[in-house]
Amino acid sequence: xxxxxxxxxxxxxxxxxxxHASFHLDEKSGKxxxxxxxxxxxxxxxxxxxxxxxxxxxxxxxxxxxxRLGAKHTFAIKELINTPPPPPETVDISxxxxxxxxxxxxxxxxxxxxxxxxxLRIASMSxxxxxxxxxxxxxxxxxxxxxxxxxxxxxxxxxxxxxxxxLVDMKNKDLIRRKDQNERYFRKNYCCPKCGFHFGTRIYxxxxxEGRCPNNNCKCKFTGK
Ligand SMILES: [Zn+2]
Numbered sequence: 001x002x003x004x005x006x007x008x009x010x011x012x013x014x015x016x017x018x019x020h021a022s023f024h025l026d027e028k029s030g031k032x033x034x035x036x037x038x039x040x041x042x043x044x045x046x047x048x049x050x051x052x053x054x055x056x057x058x059x060x061x062x063x064x065x066x067x068r069l070g071a072k073h074t075f076a077i078k079e080l081i082n083t084p085p086p087p088p089e090t091v092d093i094s095x096x097x098x099x100x101x102x103x104x105x106x107x108x109x110x111x112x113x114x115x116x117x118x119x120l121r122i123a124s125m126s127x128x129x130x131x132x133x134x135x136x137x138x139x140x141x142x143x144x145x146x147x148x149x150x151x152x153x154x155x156x157x158x159x160x161x162x163x164x165x166x167l168v169d170m171k172n173k174d175l176i177r178r179k180d181q182n183e184r185y186f187r188k189n190y191c192c193p194k195c196g197f198h199f200g201t202r203i204y205x206x207x208x209x210e211g212r213c214p215n216n217n218c219k220c221k222f223t224g225k
Contacts, residue, residue, distance in 0.1 A: 063076070
């Protein structure tokens with residue numbers, strides 16, 4: 001018995017040790033022994049006068065003996081025998097398949113787009129410079145002198161550069177936002193429906209094949225397609 005024990009009920013209270021006490025039933029003679037396993041906060045047995053007496057070592061007990069482990073948790077010995085262990089709960093996780101697939105397909109699309117951003121920057125820079133230069137070619141020579149034309153060309157190139165850089169930047173920000181959204185969606189939804197444990201990068205089919213929650217404290221079994 002204890003936090004790590006195999007008793008039929010959970011013992012989670014902080015004053016209970018991992019290996020707190022042990023119980024042995026001799027099936028032939030029906031003799032029952034309770035032993036304190038050098039627990040930190042003690043094993044107690046309820047005496048006839050209603051007070052709890054600390055147990056050192058071991059003692060014979062009966063079905064109606066009341067035991068206290070640590071500060072609070074009390075139970076009758078018969079609860080150790082009569083309470084069947086809770087059956088593991090089975091949870092259908094089928095809907096997590098689409099969560100996993102949507103997340104990964106979004107991730108792939110967004111990553112492909114991100115790798116295009118650098119290309120887009122270079123392309124938009126060269127393109128805007130070229131466009132401005134071509135446009136100034138169409139300004140008739142007699143309308144303005146060479147100096148004005150060069151000045152317009154320079155200003156136009158800078159403006160076009162700033163504009164194209166800004167446009168790519170907007171696109172990039174939108175990508176970052178969508179990536180972030182996708183990650184949040186995944187963290188929130190790719191979880192055990194019972195305990196909320198996030199499955200991380202585990203592949204859906206592997207989780208399904210294992211058939212149980214990867215969180216060791218969660219005893220639920222998984223089923224699904
Ligand atoms: Zn779980």
